[in-house]
Amino acid sequence: MDVEDLKFLLLGILTFGYVFKKALDFLNIRRPIGQIPETLSEYVNSQKLIEARAYALANYKFGLLTGTISFLLTFCFIYFGFFGIVDHWLRGFIENPMWLSVVYLGVVFIGSDLVAIPFDYYHTFVIEEKFGFNKSTKATFFSDKAKGYLLSIIVGGGLLLVLLMLIHQMGKDFWWQFWGISALFMVFVNLFYTAWILPIFNKLTPLPEGELKQQIIQYAKSVDFSLENIFVLDGSKRSSKANAFFSGLGKRKKVILYDTLIEQHTPDELVAVLAHEIGHYKKKHLLSGMLIGILQIGILLFILAQFIHNENMSMALGGSEMAIHLNIIGFTVLFSPISTVLGIGMNLISRKNEFEADAFAKETFSGLPLAEALKTLSVNTLSNLNPHPWYVFVHYSHPPLLKRLERLEKDTLVPLV
Incomplete structure (x- = not known):
């Protein structure tokens, strides 16, 4: 595929992904509220439904704005070759290709996050504040940002450096070696997340x-x-x-x-x-989830290896020569449809696992208190009681509340302890 065809393929995939996501969002927000289910009559009144609708609408409008800005910025960066312009500018300061890639991807990450900060701030201190959810202070908000940057530099930067070293030394064979490193890292994080990472942000x-x-x-x-x-x-x-x-x-x-x-x-x-x-x-969902995650990373890395030295990909993004960092950015766009399909598959498995975990709780303790807990959680968070089926299919990792209650409240047992 020549440079122009590849460029417009990237733009087409980007546009399709944006339209697909926003169409699902639109279907979901247009879904009628419906009547209050009998099982929730003690928890929800018409005023609560109106409040939940207002919260959903506020998030929909906010998501439409931020999603559109993100789409337009990315579209323009590809169409006008701005990714390549940044690459050309950095080459004036950095000669080593590996360090060039590290700095380039760092600049793109920090730049995109800086653009997002005002929107994150608005969502936290306007939307979440308006509906009574926000308890964060401005000091906590910016402290979290600073800690997140530091963690990204240490952990994300370290992994990125290892990835780039393997790419430069091993060529296309880098993928299976970095796959092994990624698998070990996932196990490490699972073991030590609450001991080392979580305390950075929470007590x-x-x-x-x-x-x-x-x-x-x-x-x-x-x-x-x-x-x-x-x-x-x-x-x-x-x-x-x-x-x-x-x-x-x-x-x-x-x-x-x-x-x-x-x-x-x-x-x-x-x-x-x-x-x-x-x-x-007990159902080994945590273990199977980790194994599936590791498998997904392997698939991603294998496909990335096929594009990592593709000169046309770099040129399609406005580069003047082959650049690994440009190819990584191009690959993230190219891989997005596959990522969406894999995400749908993961959500299907996750919803099945949630039903199984509910059943375990019902059999070994009781379905009634779990149902009551789910009702309280749903009402307190103003969740959507009637989401669109297609939105659920694509985005929901948990079954809708009413589906879970239907199974939990059928012939419910009393608590065993």
Whole structure:
């Protein structure tokens, strides 16, 4: 494929991706609110539905604006060859091709993030603030940005440097070596995320002794699940939204409960949420998810290897000669349709896993408190109770609330502990 054809292929893929995403967003926001389901009648009233609709509309308009700006900037950078102009400018300061690539990609990353900061600020301190979700201060917001940059430079920059070294030394064979390094890195992050990375942004404290901890330990013993590390995360430092998750493997596994989750739910509901998370562990969803993620990285790297030294790709982005960093940028656009398809597949698996984890919680504890917890979470976060099926198919990693409640509330058992 010659340079012009490749250039317009990139522009076509970019345009299709933008139109596809915004069409799904439009279908979803145009979806009628519908009647309040009977199962939610005690939790939701017409005023709450109107508020949830207003929140969805505000996020839709914001996403339309930011998505359009991002699309137009990227389109112009490709069409007018600005990516190549930046490459030509940096060559006046840096001769080593590997360091040129490191600096170039760093400039692109930091530049795009700096453009995004005002929009992130608006979303946090205007939209999230308006609907009562934001608890972050301006100091926390900018501190998170600074910490994120530092972490990106140390971790992301280190990985990028290794990748580029392998590309320059091994040619197309770099992909399987970096694949192995990426796999080890993923395992490392899973093991040490809560110990090394999470504390940079949040404070973790052991769950204090009391009724909740006793019920959690009692339930864990009932399902033969070794559980010693239960921590509370200060999520209220940034948002009123709640969450819980598992991290780590083997003896390093930890349960993280947001303080907002503890504030908003009863002990039975919290144990049910934990039972759901243990269900993921028992069903080996965490392990299979990691393996699938590693496989996806291998596919990505293999395809990247086929384009990494393609001179026409660099020229299509406005370069005057072959540049690995330009080819990496071109590849991210070229790979985006495949990434979308892989994402849909991952979401299909994820929704199946969520149903299985719900079933585990229902069988080993009870479906009723988990259903109550899901209702509270959904109402408190103003989630969409009637999303468009196509939007769910493409974007949802969790089944819609009503689908989960339908299974949980059928012949529900009482709590076992």
